[in-house]
Amino acid sequence: MKRIITLVVMMAVLLNFTSNHSYGVSPSITAYHDFNEKAYWAQPATWAVEQGVMRGYVNEHLLKPYQVLTEGQYLTMLLRYLAPKELGDTPLSANHWSTAYQVAERYHLPVKGIAKANVPIRRGDTALILAQAVTGKVMTEEQAVKWMYDHQISTGYQTKQGTYPKTYESFHPNASLTRAQGVTMLYRFHASGLPESLKIVQRPVAPQSKDFAVNGITIGEAQSQVEASFGAPKRKGINEYGIVWNTYHQNYQQFFMTGYLNGKVAALYTDQNVFSTVKGIKIGSPKSAVRQAYGIPLKTIQKNGTSYVVEDDEYDMYLIQNFYVTFFYDLHNSQNVTAVQLTEKSVEDRKNGFYGMASDSLRQSFEWQLFDLVNATRAKNGLSILKWHDPISNTARKHSADMAKNDYFSHQNLQGLSPFQRMDRDGIQYSMAGENIAMGQFSSIFAHEALMNSLGHRKNILQPKWTYLGVGVAFNGSNVPYYDQNYFTP
Numbered sequence: 001m002k003r004i005i006t007l008v009v010m011m012a013v014l015l016n017f018t019s020n021h022s023y024g025v026s027p028s029i030t031a032y033h034d035f036n037e038k039a040y041w042a043q044p045a046t047w048a049v050e051q052g053v054m055r056g057y058v059n060e061h062l063l064k065p066y067q068v069l070t071e072g073q074y075l076t077m078l079l080r081y082l083a084p085k086e087l088g089d090t091p092l093s094a095n096h097w098s099t100a101y102q103v104a105e106r107y108h109l110p111v112k113g114i115a116k117a118n119v120p121i122r123r124g125d126t127a128l129i130l131a132q133a134v135t136g137k138v139m140t141e142e143q144a145v146k147w148m149y150d151h152q153i154s155t156g157y158q159t160k161q162g163t164y165p166k167t168y169e170s171f172h173p174n175a176s177l178t179r180a181q182g183v184t185m186l187y188r189f190h191a192s193g194l195p196e197s198l199k200i201v202q203r204p205v206a207p208q209s210k211d212f213a214v215n216g217i218t219i220g221e222a223q224s225q226v227e228a229s230f231g232a233p234k235r236k237g238i239n240e241y242g243i244v245w246n247t248y249h250q251n252y253q254q255f256f257m258t259g260y261l262n263g264k265v266a267a268l269y270t271d272q273n274v275f276s277t278v279k280g281i282k283i284g285s286p287k288s289a290v291r292q293a294y295g296i297p298l299k300t301i302q303k304n305g306t307s308y309v310v311e312d313d314e315y316d317m318y319l320i321q322n323f324y325v326t327f328f329y330d331l332h333n334s335q336n337v338t339a340v341q342l343t344e345k346s347v348e349d350r351k352n353g354f355y356g357m358a359s360d361s362l363r364q365s366f367e368w369q370l371f372d373l374v375n376a377t378r379a380k381n382g383l384s385i386l387k388w389h390d391p392i393s394n395t396a397r398k399h400s401a402d403m404a405k406n407d408y409f410s411h412q413n414l415q416g417l418s419p420f421q422r423m424d425r426d427g428i429q430y431s432m433a434g435e436n437i438a439m440g441q442f443s444s445i446f447a448h449e450a451l452m453n454s455l456g457h458r459k460n461i462l463q464p465k466w467t468y469l470g471v472g473v474a475f476n477g478s479n480v481p482y483y484d485q486n487y488f489t490p
Contacts, residue, residue, distance in 0.1 A: 032056055032063045041065055041180035044187035053081045054183050065180035072097045072117030074126055074182050079103055081186055082133060083198040108201035109133055112350070113242070115357070124173030126185065127154070134189070136199030145171045153188045174306070212325060212342055214256050215248075215274040219267075219323050219342055223260045233258075235372065237365030240356030240443045241347045243267065245365070247372055252379035255372070259347070266347045269445060271328075271339035271373070272380055281327075287316070287335040290327050294318050303349055314453050315446075324348055331453045339449060355442045358475035367393065367471040369444040370483060374461055374469060377452065381462055386487070389468035395426045396484035397472025399437075403484075404476040409439050419486065433488035434460045440480055444473075447483045465489055 029035050029046045036042060045063060048054035054077055056063040079087040079100055086103045097117040104111045110128050112119070124141045130153075131137075131144035139147065148154040149166045156170040164170070177185075190196065210218055217226055233246035239259065243266065249255040254274055259267030273283050279293040291297070297316035300307040301324070310317045315328045323344045330338040356362055375385050399422060402413055411419055419435035436457045441447040451457040460466075467489040474482050 031061055033061050034063055034065065039065070039180070041184050044184040045180065047187050047190065048077070048183045051081065052084070053077050053186060054179070063179070066178050068120045068176045069126075069179050069182040070118050071112055071121040071125070072100065072114075073179065074121050075104060075109070075111055075117075075129070076100045077182065077186060078130065078133060079198070081190075082196060083107075086198065106200075107133065107198055110201070112352070115242075116352075120176040122173060123171060123175050123177050126177065126182065127171070127173070130185070130189065132201045133198055134194060134196075136201055138201060141173060142168045145173065151189070151192045151194060153185060153192060211278045211321065212268075212340075213276050214258075214268040214270045214340070214342070215254065217256075217258060217265060217268060219265055219321075219344055221265045223263050223265065226258060226265060235368060237368055238359075238361050239267075239365065239369075240362070241267065241343070241351050242356065243347060245269070245369060247369075249372075249376065249379075252372070252375045252385055255376035255379070257369075259343075261344065261347060266344040268342040269339070271376055275340050281337065283337055283340070285337045287327075287329050287337070290316060290337065294320070294325075301348070303351075306353075308354055314449060319345065322346075328449045329453075332455065332458065338452070339445070341445060353479070355475075355479040355481065358479045358481075363473045363475065366444045366473040366481060366483070367397075370448060370471045370473070370485065371469060373444060373448040374485070377448070377461060383462060383464055384466075386466055386469040389470045389488075391426060391470070392423065392428050392468060392486045392488060393470030393472055395422055395428065395472070396435075396470050396486040397474065398422075400472045400474035400482040400484040403437075403439065404474040404480070404482045407476070409437070409482075411435055411437060423486065423488070428488060429490055430488035431490060432465060433486070434463065434466075435487070436460050436483075436485040438483040441483070442481070444483070447481070451485075460485070460487055463487065 029049045035045065045054065045065065049056065054063070076087070076097070083103065087099060097114050101111065101114040101117070110125075110132055112125070124145065127144040127148050128139065128141050131139055131147045135147070145168050148171070149156065154171065155164045156166050157172050158164055159170070212218065230248055233248050235247040236244050237247075239245050241259070243259045243261055245257045245259055245267075247257050253272070255272050256268065256270040256274055258265055271283070275283055281290055281293055297311070297318055299311045300309050301317070301319075314331065315326050318325045323342055326341040326343070327337050328339040328341075329335045371388060378385065399413060399419075403409055406414060408414065413422070417425070420433060423430060423433055436451055438447045438451055441450055452461060466487045468487070470486045472484045472486075476482070
């Protein structure tokens, strides 16, 4: 899969606030050493400090107006302005974002979450959060930018010809913004005369789709209903979307996974005969039948102004009823459907970029998910279930980490050690052993399906004589995952 990104060269400071009336500089603002009364942001900053919207770096006596604004900072300023009683006078402690994000959750604000509190916020996201917060309406990012223009909160960036076209592209939605720009945006909203109150964003109720079902479960179904029917999952683990896969099976038969968002089913996966559609597509259906039923698959998906290529011989992806359906094909079995993943569009949209955000939790979850997927495939093929082995998992993990750190992809490491030599070095006693490696697939599901479509790797997965399996995952600096499976029999 390829990523297409359009880079935009920043030409000028966007907000261009001008005013013909004079104003006085309050004593509080002059306490900040970097305050400049001639700067475009002087009046907005004075207002923000007087109103308690912006507090600056009090101990340093600095506003740091040209520092890049983070999501947590923007959200805190917005809530200090629109809902100070909700936010309270929360001190800036190690957990100072917690209250702001709790308020954001109660009001359904479209933030990325507390894990992204210190990440620079996109201009498009600032527009989306502000527009939804004061209107209470769900909008697309393009609609939010238009709302900003309509209410003269922003003019967008100036062209080389000196004009302001006021398009989505001229807003530069993927660019970051400074603290000065952020506070100027809020000041211009203040000057617009629009109601200054925080509203609960009225989320539309997602229709429950009956067209696709996994073990009778459909996208949009209540989490409580699923748990009442199937009980506790065998395993839980975070996925690349930041939600949790809940894994169900009966000794790896009837294997499926569910993911929830806001108490509803938002993602489903299975590779076994528990999938059904109203159009008769099921596990084992030919690729031609899928395309006859659902037409030409997607070539790209759009997220935050960026196109991501999703065209691949190994799977077809469709956007149906506001969720993505991915049909995985077995290239060595007449290109029949071998697995299906359903993902609500809002879940995909919340994932920044191509890959999930690397973390130790995601690493561990990917390892166990890949282990479970191997056993589900073996069960489907009438083979024995493999046992997890911690020592050889560590061997695999070290090799994945080495590949990720040193930017190579090979069974032989840079010291010339083969998989078997690495096992010997780590004291693994085996009579037979094997290794599968993969990289670049953005989840264990996609990695597993890719391995199954490679004959050598497929042979290892379906080897009847294995006893143990260890899985090791690591990420490089760009969040690209590296996967290593080590199989052996003592």
